[in-house]
Amino acid sequence: MTQLANNQRKRYLVNIYGIVQGVGFRPFVYKTAKQYGILGWVNNSGGSVTIDFTGTAGNIKAFIITIVKNPPTPAVIKKINCKSLEYLKYEDFEIKESSNKTSTIKFIPKDMGTCSECVKDIMDKSSTRYRYPFTNCTKCGPRYSIIKSLPYDRESTTMSSFNMCSNCQDEYNNEENRRFHAETNCCSECGPSLILMNNKGEVTKCEDVIYETIEFLKMGKIIAIKGIGGFHLACSGRNENTIAKLRNRKIRPYKPLAVMMKDINTVKQFCEVNEKEEEVLLSNKRPIVILRKKPDINLPSNIAPEQKKLGVMLPYTPIHYLILEQIDILIMTSGNISGCPIEYKNNSAFNALKNIADYFLMHNREIYLPIDDSVVKVFNGEECIVRLGRGYAPSAENLDISDDIVALGAQEKSSVSLSKNSYVYTSQYLGDLQDLNCYKNYESVLRHLIKILDVEPKVWVCDMHPFYISSGYKKEGVKIRVQHHHAHMAGCMAEHNISEKVIGVIYDGTGFGLDGNIWGGEFFIGTRASFNRVGHFQYVNIQGINAAIKEPWRCAASYLYFCGYKGEIIKNIDENKLNIVNQALKSSLNCYKSSSLGRFFDCISSLIGLKNFITYDAEAAIALENIIDEEVKEYYRYKIKNENNVFLIEIKDIIDGVINDINCKVKKSIISAKFHNTISKLTCDMVLKLSQIYKISKVILSGGVFENEHLLKAIYDELKKDGLEIFFNSKTPINDGGISFGQMAVAETRVQSTEYRVQ
Template structure:
């Protein structure tokens, strides 16, 4: 026996350490350091006991911190010295369940290079097997039923491993050691192809059959990782148009998948940062500037200068894409419904859309749409945070006093759960006014609580009394904290950037219930997590018809013209006015005059809508923010001019001067591309000046940008440039969306502050 002094440490590691190759990594470095002991998964992460010399134990801990698997994320390491025992070897032991759970489930991960090499190797037993995976890649969150993350608690439980897979699974030296979805053609999930009448098509190669169908212009519903995609050949104009008609999606862009970066570069300009995020293991859809004169169908993104591309992220995708330069890959649903995940559900719901169905028998337990990012100002800005990111937490500076459930907003809903310094977002839920989305919302709350073992003690919700998320919160038997919408936006960007001191907030969006009962959305706030004051806001105007004014921007245009020019506005020589029947103009005038179903709004989003309609760009929308997006797309980026304006200290920010100058430019037949650019520039100058006034009044140099309007990259870039020139410290979103998809983070931060004061 050695004369060296032996010590034994118990090491508890929390974070994303299950399903990412962490145990075999620990096994290897323990052997490398000549240590005895064991490791096992538990519901807190992993528990390790190691025994050896002091030097070896120190080296072991250093290697954990410096050499951990790339997909792991360690949030905490706790080490305690304990009594030695007679262990002679290091081993991996079976999971022991515990009552308390703080482990983190890994998001789903795109297929790795090692698996791709095997997928394309004719001599490998998994050659062309569309469900190949290992500890470094594959499904995670979407197949998890409960924790710990072990095979019996996933949708792979129904697939007993064959001897060859079992051998890999049990071998700590193997890349598939304890890879829970491990499978092969002999024992794992299988593909099957069905026609639109739910009749199985006999085929030894369903993927090749599917490729041929797509080449013939057919629409195929394909079951993927987090749900079904509706897929067509991106170069077949007729097929793309037919998909639009059947799906009921008139103008909203479709997402695309390409086999490689080289393929994407044929159609889009791709920066270094954009290429990095396209290749990232999260595999989001990345919005890219389209090149001119490309042969991709014009119907994929009508009126839009950008295309949303992603790279393949499952083995099935790679096998499909071998024969195509680009495929349309859009969520398999009717407009506004959640993505389909079950085979029978897809066939039932999509039978009037899809011609064929490529199915598999590995259950998807959590639907998860593709995530979307846009690189703006050299940062990836999440537009939708879903597959590949969920349920990885966002960490905040101030630990929550209690477990909080924040239920988010009505549109672009996501909710979040907090535990100490971790905030766990749901995947993208969607618009809750759709019954299927509302059911998905309720189910997902239960599921996330279950797999995270977080029992909320309080619920934070929006103060809008008609939000379905708020109504749901009030039905629960828990204390409720109501949070003002735009305060939550401010708190969200502050919490993400770990700023807690008072901050100037430029909060610009489409709608949010204000403390005065009107609809806000063009707000300059001064606040922190404890509270806020409304320093300035766009002058309120009527929304004739309420929500109809969102769907028909011409109504907002009439409202702004009436506010600016009075009852004679209809005599203005504006081409768009000639498209509106006289009786409609008279009706809108009456509604605004008599305050009939015309709530007041200070919304910046509605101002964009109004200008878009005035310029004849978009008078009716088929999807959210369409009018503003089209106006951004047509602007002339070389134009630096802006309209004259005056900013006062009275709180109300009048844009009547701006409206008059826009009308003058239309009268003078100035191209709409120039007018749009001048409008964007003017609004940026306008809010930069207001921020300067706020700084002088409150001696605050932090300025935060949040709200859906900041998804407009041209406006964002112009405003940020001006604020930098003024030496502001600017905080913006990158970890959560600037739209309502990031709202729950702010709700949690404010609720936590409120709990401290109770």
């Protein structure tokens, strides 16, 4: 381009891939073209933006540099293709009608929180959008949740049923307006509207439904509020009695509830917020961020019982901003029956939630795909996704996979991943597939992504577990089965672009092993293609199959039996139940062998009297982490033995130490600290042994147990001191929500090999 004579016009075709639809990219290109005297056109093409243009050497260079270096804030450019074409005389520059090219790389625009300019509009009495709850522009508003197909145009979304009024159409056509080519543009004259009704289906007649909703919230009512991706159940975050009522009605006694706070200053009153956490909170993704609570804060303890942390988000729709004008803190938990997917259709939500909510604040903009709020935390200064959802999903990573592949994920915390044109797209969190409604939603999202991304699956990847529902989804075609913990390791490796051999430390709750036993306390040496299991926690016979996960006392009884103790040590459990479990263990009835560290945590939590039963996933382990005495540096004795070149971590000495402390009436907080310190120390010892033997310095830490931040930090810091390179998941969940991505990372290396193909 730079060699052209300044007065000689040339023509180029540029394709830009990434998050470039639904973010004001075409208007941006249009204005930039006008600025530099570029002639031609721009359009949405498939999932990309295409620019066909002519210009001279100087203005072409300036045009391209401006587009690449200064795109609109929400845009993310992943790839650019540029080629010269035969010269064609253009008279002007225009935004042309979109085209659907199925062969192009596609990136689905994500839902975005309301931008500051739109917030000003809804708060400004002189604005035509004063208090309009669906105000948006090219920088903000719903995207993924309302898209039926690509390219992203109004007729491809659920906004197609709303025809723009003349004023909105003028804004849409006006290149100086920030709503220039905003596909979701609307106002009170032509757009969606709100309705407020009680749980008997009676419409509340009032002048302003938002004001009325605020009054009901102040009175202690529970409101089901329809948002971008589905319904929330909302109530005042300062009313302890209403929160207790919500917990009782939803049958959610202990699991922490998310809160939405008015602004960042309110958040800082109640939580410790570092610079990175503030950046994430204020981003247009607006996730729930897990923050450390300040001591002695004046908030109801039943928001997050016995927790040191709080899940906090800021407003991200006009509805939220308007309500939070007068209420500074709201409980905003997923609008669903516990264990079921989030409700997103008006009629279904009313029928499902009328025994929980007192009122329903609903609207008539259809949600095409339900999506939960994302949950993230900041660890070591890095944003780490805990639950992939609104604002982040579907994610897109370049794994350079040539085939169209679908990875079916895990059973709980399920997700799906699809590959197309070298990119892997990972869906939002889809819940526990053992629930029929979750499975139906899983199928719906999978079908939608296959269609919208034009995926023609040649290979299906699934977990090795013979009874996982996801593994049985596809009966025909090539199927690759991936060991659960290898998927954890490979996913983390793919995130960090690691191909060579690593040491994998995979700590988890449940994963079907190559030997038919349940794994979860594993040390691997391997690559994305294959692995060797070189160490693990001793197998313990766990009684109760699925019941043991919900009833940690069964884990405690099983570990005690293994170590030669009687179950009477376990507090508050009926003696007859203990005898039945011990008899079952004696005859190995309804038992399975497990090396799971998750079950070991459950055991200790029960033994010291924290949790014999749980009401949500990992509750016992979370309770154990929350009581740690950070000042304690002691640890329990442990043994690591070598059996046929596989290191086994023996658990009896650890159990002996815990039992001795219980008998000596040592504080629970000290026992918890010593147990955590023990796991950290033995993990580091194992890794150093393996590093010396195998001459490997890269270490992967992955699996759901590493949601335990204390454990992750202790191991990370110690191994760093020893000069090793430590990696953990951040772009994808470290828990089972990242399994489908990990399965895809394994499939990438195996897809050409018939050795792994199972029909």
